[in-house]
Amino acid sequence: EVKLLESGGGLVQPGGSLRLSCAASGFTFSDYPMSWVRQAPGKGLEWVSSSGSGGGQWYAESVKGRFAISRDNSKNTLYLQMGSLRAEDSAVYFCVRRDNNGYLYFDYWGQGTRVTVSS
Amino acid sequence: QTVVTQEPSISVSPGGTVTLTCALTSASVSTSYYPSWYQQTPGQAPRTLIYNTNTRSSGVPDRFSGSILGTKGALTITGAQADDESDYYCVLYMGSGISMFGGGTKLTVL
Numbered sequence: 676e677v678k679l680l681e682s683g684g685g686l687v688q689p690g691g692s693l694r695l696s697c698a699a700s701g702f703t704f705s706d707y708p709m710s711w712v713r714q715a716p717g718k719g720l721e722w723v724s725s726s727g728s729g730g731g732q733w734y735a736e737s738v739k740g741r742f743a744i745s746r747d748n749s750k751n752t753l754y755l756q757m758g759s760l761r762a763e764d765s766a767v768y769f770c771v772r773r774d775n776n777g778y779l780y781f782d783y784w785g786q787g788t789r790v791t792v793s794s
Numbered sequence: 795q796t797v798v799t800q801e802p803s804i805s806v807s808p809g810g811t812v813t814l815t816c817a818l819t820s821a822s823v824s825t826s827y828y829p830s831w832y833q834q835t836p837g838q839a840p841r842t843l844i845y846n847t848n849t850r851s852s853g854v855p856d857r858f859s860g861s862i863l864g865t866k867g868a869l870t871i872t873g874a875q876a877d878d879e880s881d882y883y884c885v886l887y888m889g890s891g892i893s894m895f896g897g898g899t900k901l902t903v904l
Contacts, residue, residue, distance in 0.1 A: 710893070719898040720832070720840065720883050725891050733891030769839060779887040780830035780845035787839060 677701040677783045679770045684788030691760050695788060697753040697770030705748035708773040710781065711755050713766035713790075723768070726753060728775065738764075760792045796820045798886055800896035806874045806903055814899045815866040816884030822865035827886040829867035831860060834881045834898075843882075844869060871901075879903045 683695040695711070710725040724744040725733045732744050743756040753770055767787040774782045797819045806812035816829060823829060831844040842851040844860035847867065857872045867884055884896040 708891075712895075719881075720834070720895045722885075722893045722895055725893070727891065731891060735892075774845065778830075778846040778849070779828040779893070780842065780885065781832070781840075781893075782842055782845070782851070784839040784842075 677772065679772065679783060679785035681768065681770045681785045681788035684768065684790045686791045686793065687760055688794050689761060689792055691792070692756070692758045693760065693790060695755040695757065695768055695770075695790070697755075697785060699751045699753065699770075699772070702772070704746075704751040707775045709746060709753045710771045710773055711744065711753075712769045712771050712781070712784075713764075714769070714787075715763070715766040718766075720769075721766075724755065725773065757790070760790075762792050765790060765792045796888070796894070798884065798894045798896040800882075800884060800899045802897065803900040803902065806871070806878075806901065808874060808876060808903055810874050811870065811872045812874055812901065813863070814869045814871075814882055814884075814901070815863065816868070816886070816896050817866045818886065823862060823867040823886065825862065827867070827888070829860065829862075830885045831858075831867075831869045832883045832885065834883065840883065874901075874903050876903050 678700045680698045711723040726744045741759045745754045769787045770785040771781045772783040799817045832840040834840040848860040861868045881898045883898045
């Protein structure tokens with residue numbers, strides 16, 4: 676069974692930093708692209724960043740230069756290092772597996788971890 | 795700036811048929827964007843419904859179907875049920891590792 680368990684969320688002051696983690700199990704982690712998707716309170720879903728199985732990284736314009744995605748395939752863990760945080764970064768952050776059969780969709784979702792940026 | 799647009803809200807009667815659409819401000823939606831659809835109820839993680847335009851994810855009832863209608867991606871629910879009342883999001887793959895979500899459609903069944 677595929678499982679994605681996020682952690683690391685919490686309350687942080689504007690301008691601060693936070694690192695989110697996503698522990699994956701039930702599949703060969705290194706074979707799959709992985710992503711972070713967020714949802715601000717009462718708002719829709721927003722793609723944040725993706726990490727390719729081959730090592731590429733991609734970012735939404737809204738976080739480019741402030742966030743960094745990485746993965747440790749030996750630990751089956753995905754990370755999101757968030758810096759220069761703003762109030763508008765407050766959201767539930769979902770760890771999401773992307774299909775690796777070329778259909779380019781999100782096939783499994785974690786339950787999310789909440790990030791609140793406030794003084 | 796390219797934006798993915800969806801109807802903010804739609805209502806359907808129980809047993810009725812409803813179509814939700816997914817449009818691009820700058821182009822027509824085609825299969826090349828690999829449209830996918832997700833269902834989300836409040837407080838829950840999204841659930842994958844449709845991928846690659848019209849393929850149902852495992853366990854998704856066949857009353858859900860995906861297609862391209864004209865210049866838009868589409869999700870059709872045939873025989874809507876009360877527990878279909880949810881938010882629905884489309885996603886388009888824009889290339890270069892980038893995906894874009896639509897703003898979501900709140901479906902009411904009444």
